[in-house]
Amino acid sequence: MMSRENLYQPILSIDLKKSLIRVHRNTLRLLGDPDYIQLLINPNAKMIAIKAGDKRDYLAHKVRKYRFETGYSYELYCKDLLQTMMTVDCGWEYGNIFRLYGQFNSKAGVIQFSMLETSPSMQQNTEWSEQTL
Template sequence: MGSTDNSAIMTIDLKWNRFRIHKSTLNKMGNPQYVQFLVNPEEMFIAVLGSNRPLTGGTSNRVKLVQTSRHYSVEFYSNTLLCALVNMIGTLDFQYSYRMSGEVDVANRVAYFSMKTLKKNERRPPSDG
């Protein structure tokens, strides 16, 4: 067994129509300048394909890192993609975000996530200060 960690994490925030890919996942994908989301409804998978140039055959999204609290990640907003995922998965609570785990195919710069791994994130109460 090798010591290479190819685990990947992505968060879907239904309240804000937001997909957040964690920096560690992007690092394993070779820090792409662009990503494209690919959905396989039959197998319940979503893939994130990385590239250093815009991809053809769909919408490419430019990668721009943002700092969220203590972590760096990249965020994408897509109501269309979110609605398609909700239609495939079924009932989800739009007041929560959900985390998906997956793995990175380093050679092909693709992160694969099974929608069966969705886990609800409990929101922290807002701080008063």
């Protein structure tokens, strides 16, 4: 069960087993429940950022609200983005799931997640490799 403190904290899950990124509902709420979001990676700082996007931006992902009817997160299947994340040396291994807790910068309208500060991997499957992404 989530503590009250974590209830409002932005959360991002990186699932290298299923090749998806889960953006938790509270993360989107902090951004004002946008119709589109951008996921940005800074490999030098080993950071991931999420900000509200725009329909005209080709990098933006449409947030499909109907997907929230069955869960508490929005799932993105982004093999290319995950492969880019794996080039950043932060100790991630294929087949694992990582949970990242972020910090919201209200002035910039962006949520930042450190790729180095993850919860312990929740699952491990040693049969997975780079070829599965």
